[in-house]
Amino acid sequence: MSISREQIRELAELQDENSCAVSFYYQPSAPRNKAHKEDIILIKDLARESLRRMEDKAKRDCARQDIERIVRLSTELRSNGTHGKAVFACADKNIWREFDVPAELGSTQLFIDRRFHLKPLARLLGASPLMAVVLVDKHRARIFDLRLGELVEREDLFHPLSRRGRSDGFGGYDGGHAQRRVEDEVRHHFKNVAGLLKELQEKGVFEKWILACQDAHRPMFESQLHPYVSQALIGHFNADVGHVSADEIRTHAQQILDRWQDERRQDMMSQTLSQARSNGRGVTGLRR
Numbered sequence: 018m019s020i021s022r023e024q025i026r027e028l029a030e031l032q033d034e035n036s037c038a039v040s041f042y043y044q045p046s047a048p049r050n051k052a053h054k055e056d057i058i059l060i061k062d063l064a065r066e067s068l069r070r071m072e073d074k075a076k077r078d079c080a081r082q083d084i085e086r087i088v089r090l091s092t093e094l095r096s097n098g099t100h101g102k103a104v105f106a107c108a109d110k111n112i113w114r115e116f117d118v119p120a121e122l123g124s125t126q127l128f129i130d131r132r133f134h135l136k137p138l139a140r141l142l143g144a145s146p147l148m149a150v151v152l153v154d155k156h157r158a159r160i161f162d163l164r165l166g167e168l169v170e171r172e173d174l175f176h177p178l179s180r181r182g183r184s185d186g187f188g189g190y191d192g193g194h195a196q197r198r199v200e201d202e203v204r205h206h207f208k209n210v211a212g213l214l215k216e217l218q219e220k221g222v223f224e225k226w227i228l229a230c231q232d233a234h235r236p237m238f239e240s241q242l243h244p245y246v247s248q249a250l251i252g253h254f255n256a257d258v259g260h261v262s263a264d265e266i267r268t269h270a271q272q273i274l275d276r277w278q279d280e281r282r283q284d285m286m287s288q289t290l291s292q293a294r295s296n297g298r299g300v301t302g303l304r305r
Contacts, residue, residue, distance in 0.1 A: 024114075025135055025138055025139065025142065028105055028114065028133045028135060029132070029133070029135055031107065031110060031112065031132065031133060032131055032132055033107050033109055033110060033131055033132075034131070035079050035109055036071075036129065036130055036131045037079040037080045037083075037107055037108065037109050037129065038105070038106075038107045038129070038130055038131060038132055038133050039080055039083045039084060039087070039104070039105070039106045039107065039127070039128070039129050040103075040104075040105055040126075040127070040128040040129075040130075040133045040134040040135070041087050041102075041103070041104040041105075041106075041126070041127050041128075042101065042102070042103055042122050042124075042125060042126045042127075042137050043056070043060070043091075043094050043101055043102035043103075043104075043122075043125050044101050044120060044122040044123060044124050044125045045094070045100070045101060045120050046125075056091065056094060056125065057091045057092060059125055060087065060088060060091040060094075060125065060127075061088055061091070063125065063126070063127040064084045064085075064087065064088050064127060067080075067084065067127050067128075067129050068080065068081065068084060071129065079108060079109055080108075080129050082108045083106035083107070083108050083113070084127075084129075086106070086113075087104055087106070087127070090102075090104070090115075100117045100118070100119070100120060100166065101117070101118045101119060101120040101121070101122050102115070102116070102117060102118065103115075103116045103118050103137075103138060104116075105133045107133075116165075117165070117166060117167060118138070118141055118165050118166070119141060119145075119165055119166055121141060122137050122141070123137070141165060142165070145165065145274075145278070146223075146224040146225045147162075147164075147221070147222065147223045147224045147225070148162070148163040148164070148223060148224070148225055148226065148227070148270070148274060149161065149162060149163070149171075149214075149217070149222065149223035149225075149226040149227070150163050150168065150226065150227045150229060150266060150270045151210070151214065151226055151227070151228050151229065152229045152230065152256060152258045152261070152266070153207070153210060153228070153229075153230040153234065153238055153258065154230060154231065154234060154257070154258040154259070155203045155206065155234065156175065156176045156177060156203070156206060157173075157174065157175050157176070157258050157259070158172070158173075158174040158206075158210040158213075158258075159172065159173050159174075159258060160172040160173075160174075160213075160214075160217070161266065161270075162222075162223070163227075163267070163270055163271070163274070166267070166271060167267075168263055168266060168267040168270070171222075172213070174209070174210065174213070176202070176205075176206040176209070203237065204237060204241070207234075207237055207238045207241045208241045210238070210241075211238070211241040211242045211243065211246065214226070214242070214243075214246050215243045215245070215246050218245065218246055218249060223249075224249065225249050225250075225251045225274075225277075226246075226249055226250055226251070227250070227251060227252050227253065227254070227269075227270045227273050227274070228250060228252075228253040228254075229253065229254050229255075229256035229258075229261070229266065229269065229270075230253070230255070230256065230258070231255060231256070231257065232255055235253065251273065251274070251277045252273035252274075252276070252277060253273075254269040254270075254273065256269070
């Protein structure tokens with residue numbers, strides 16, 4: 018399950034007078050052996066140390082249930098691949114929230130306090146733009162939110178095309194007329210989808226987006242896009258709307274997003290170094 022800014026705000030509102038709000042962040046590490054025990058040992062050590070630091074026995078007992086559940090969860094996390102994990106728990110408030118997040122947390126951490134510790138999540142969300150993935154063909158469009166590696170469908174639009182007649186008529190006139198009518202309907206469908214994207218962007222639903230369609234449809238569809246929407250497009254991949262799976266969509270889209278973010282970081286680094294060299298006074302902290 019992914020996490021949104023709205024959910025972060027909800028978590029931020031919680032306050033537990035007994036200081037039993039548990040925040041756990043798991044950053045997968047490269048195992049040194051096939052047993053994959055390093056992460057489990059680290060999480061057990063963090064749990065033991067966190068409970069030891071709680072001087073009040075009553076407070077230790079209220080947090081112990083959630084801490085023990087997190088330790089049990091650690092046996093499943095080792096096979097989590099490249100995904101990180103965030104868990105927010107408070108037994109007093111009957112809260113247990115578990116989220117998959119990108120493995121960009123820096124380190125595995127455990128916090129127990131009156132409020133949930135949300136800074137690592139806020140940094141993740143701040144580093145990643147609100148993303149949409151748009152699948153389009155001649156009569157259908159599907160729009161997904163992509164949040165921290167999780168894909169959720171937002172819209173599924175369908176526009177049936179007119180049926181052609183059985184005969185092309187005299188000299189193929191009727192057939193040509195039918196073909197032009199179908200092309201007009203496809204163009205109208207693309208225009209409607211482009212208008213919806215403009216509306217969603219203006220509402221702040223997404224900041225950047227990725228297009229998935231068959232290559233033959235791209236020129237006609239992109240010609241209908243508003244300039245602002247077109248500028249927010251960061252990449253595309255070839256896909257059949259009716260047959261592509263959610264896993265395939267997520268994999269292709271995440272690869273495009275990762276590549277775009279890498280390029281953006283490289284551009285920012287180049288600009289920083291260029292400015293530092295140009296004025297001779299810039300301090301980068303980087304070796305030359």
